[in-house]
Amino acid sequence: MDDFRIPLGRWGEQVLSWMLDVFGGLFGLLRTIMLEANDALIWLLSTPPWWAIALAFAALAWWVRTWKLAVGTLLGFLLIFGMNQWDNAMATLSLVVVATLIAVIISVPLGILAASSRTFSTLIRPVLDFLQTMPPMVYLIPALAIFRVGVVPGMVATILFALAPGVRFTELGIRRVDHEVVEAGEAFGASRWRILRQIQLPLALPTIMAGINQVIMLALSMVVIAGMVGAGGLGGDVVAALNRLDLALGFEAGVSVVILAIFLDRLTSFAGKARTT
Template sequence: MSQLLPFPPRLPLGEGFEALNTWLKTHFGGVFDTVGAVIDWSVTTLRDFLTDPQAAQLTALAALVLAAALVRARPVPVLTVVGTATALYVAQAAFALGNTLVNHAPPHLFLWAMHLFGQDSVDANLVIGIVALAALAAVAAVHRVRLPLVGAVTGGWLAAILCGWLLFDAVPGVIAQPTATLTMLLLTALAWAVAGWRLGVFSLVALTVVISIEQWDNAMATLALVLVASLIAVLVALPLGVLAAYSTVVSRVLKPVLDLMQTMPAFVYLIPAIFFFSLGAVPGVVATVVFAMPPGVRLTELGIRQIDREIVEAGEAFGAPPLKILTGIQLPLALSTVMAGVNQVIMLGLSMVVIAGMVGAGGLGNQVYQGISRNDGALGFEGGIAVVILAIFLDRLTAAVARRAPQARTATA
């Protein structure tokens, strides 16, 4: 009897999991390093923009919004402008070519913009953005395409520049945190434009509270981490949800995997994330993506499956290819359900803030964790209030986008 194996036998699942991680790290270490560098750069860049927005960044953002709005109507000139501006940005970053071009141009053409932010020299990146913005506005004016939107974007950009001048130069010493105030006003304007004046007023008051309790930098670090993680999760979840909606086999395979992802404790995701990416924001983003992705997959599949089959058959009868049916019929009609999934992804991402702070991701999660470890109720409470404000802001913003979906409008009508 002593020679018989014990029942039940011990299964070395933990050792196998560790061996798999080691094999992946050994053979694909370069891939993980590249992914980690991209995620870290994305979080850092977005965090720096939210905490200290620059005129060049605001200009590039305005030009990007215009390009996205005009590319379907006039693809050739818009892509030409975008390609030229991108090449100039790359040349400036690599060889400082923009400085050479600007220094050989009459500097008074661009110094007015630099004076608005209290600078005496011309920023080549700002010049590139202004030229690209003007070129896109000229394309819209010549072809008379989406002129109200172009006027709103360019007017908003100019208002942001003038607001920066007012905060930094016109009223020195009156505004305690001018960069935070400028970003707060931009987020308030975004909320007002997307969701109406009620959310705009709430955002103005609530974000002012975040600044007043001196949690703005931490809140923007958390917002950057959540937005990057949510974007990655949505980019992965949407194709998987579409595949699951088109294939019953894929749906059946994904269902237990998604169940496992949702039921496994979030701390478990940190083990391989730290092993592959060390400490910092990157493992926090990876763990957040894994934890928050399942609702995006499920609701994307649900949104496409619940579309009336007769509508799809009508598109097929008119000879529309499958890709056109997906992008022109199914996804627009399922947008309200898909946006509900995006909303859940963002909310679950915020729920991972404290856990991400425990592995060095920083932000509000770190504040809450320090409040717990130090028994500092004031610090933990302030961090928690800032998390709640961000959650309400993002929830109402995504809900407003969902309400504007064609399916939601039809149901309301």
């Protein structure tokens, strides 16, 4: 029995190298898209003077929520600038936004499918459990092999880790739409697509938004780990601070992550605002 060993890890490696051979071109394309999107967003966020961006975020906060959040936003971003973390923060924000967008584009349709098919829902549930509970650093290994060092493997790991709540909340939101209301759509002769678009999605929107909020929070919690593979940003500073035992730098980068997290969370928690019957 001493020799007994299931080489699961080795098989994983073989699958990975096979995927690299077969989908190499596709991965290259994905890498380019993510890199370009991220670079464009970083350019957009760091070209104007910092106060213009801070004001723009404050205005957004006011428009979406309240003037209190606008003031808080302004103070928070002032602190980030004062700690000399502005560029890092914008790089991180950009990574989170791009990763969240891609995660939403993938997870909402999967959630819709899961809501309409019991079988698909049962199949995808263990996959989501796997994605969410696997130590996120493990994603970095294949991501590094496929996408090379830089921001992209960090982003891919972030997307994989943050995907699950998007799918779950979308499925839950659609399933919780009053059955009789959906039936009313059917009784008046609406097609399934129409029912989805005009009834299920709008009514599930508060729940879906709560899911997207979760996706953002998970993505933000991944940025430090992404820093380990050269994603830069605040995560890069945290990792550097860890290596040099530089508490001051680590604290400042950490506080900047917290400010971004609070800003994004308050901005996207729409849940209570929905109209109810």
